[in-house]
């Protein structure tokens with residue numbers, strides 16, 4: 423029988439049993455202790471709150487989710503009630519899904535694809551206004567004019583403008599300590615990739631006559647490495663957009679010049695014409711000039727009888 427090879431020594435009481443030698447018992451005990459220590463060690467390492475990656479850029483905006491949700495509700499329920507059926511909670515979670523728990527220096531356009539698919543908004547033809555280094559005046563203009571759209575007058579642009587956000591591989595929360603700086607850390611961060619993705623989509627969707635507000639007080643009002651110059655101009659669809667009109671606005675205090683005939687605007691003109699669209703340029707487009715005059719009503723160019 424299989425038990426025949428076992429030697430039974432008399433143990434306390436009258437029942438024969440299998441008795442380990444003292445040495446074997448100690449070995450077993452130590453082995454058990456080492457095993458327990460190993461398991462505890464692994465659990466501690468796995469569960470330890472790993473430290474966040476450190477960056478040189480500003481952190482996620484405080485109260486990010488509250489601001490995001492608040493802006494989304496203001497936009498969809500008050501400013502543009504035609505979008506009241508949008509689900510702001512779902513938009514927030516899809517937005518976060520693009521970057522939380524990921525390395526914020528390795529964000530791709532595909533990360534934002536679910537968000538772009540979820541939030542669709544049609545801008546009427548002839549109502550798109552791009553801008554470059556003239557954000558404030560462009561937004562004052564669309565706010566007063568009421569029927570045109572900058573990117574920041576669309577839902578996603580309105581929600582995200584001037585906010586900061588990023589995540590970290592060690593947590594499913596946002597990083598409120600630091601986020602990557604575009605040039606000091608990496609360009610493929612959640613913010614830069616987001617604006618590139620929605621700027622491209624905004625331009626691809628444009629139709630009819632589109633406008634761009636440029637800053638005539640700069641040496642180069644058209645800068646080919648800007649978002650407008652590198653993303654939006656080349657994303658326009660010539661089958662849908664037949665004309666690009668540039669409004670070159672000069673600071674009302676500054677010397678006015680004919681920026682439309684400058685080499686910078688000529689560079690934009692070449693690009694537009696090469697892409698089979700018509701190019702037009704206006705210095706100090708009057709309706710926008712009037713907005714500048716609100717702060718400088720006495721300026722000669724603000725006299726209404728001119």
Ligand code: JS2
Pocket residue numbers: 551552553554555556557572573574582583584585613617621624647648649650651654
């Ligand atoms: C970081 C932000 C923000 O036509 C405009 C808009 O459609 C915009 O999307 O792209 C163009 C402006 O970019 P551009 O030509 O580089 O001019 P800029 O004055 O240097 O503005 C840069 C900002 C581009 C996108 N962006 N980026 N953080 O909060 C933010 N808000 C916007 N709109």
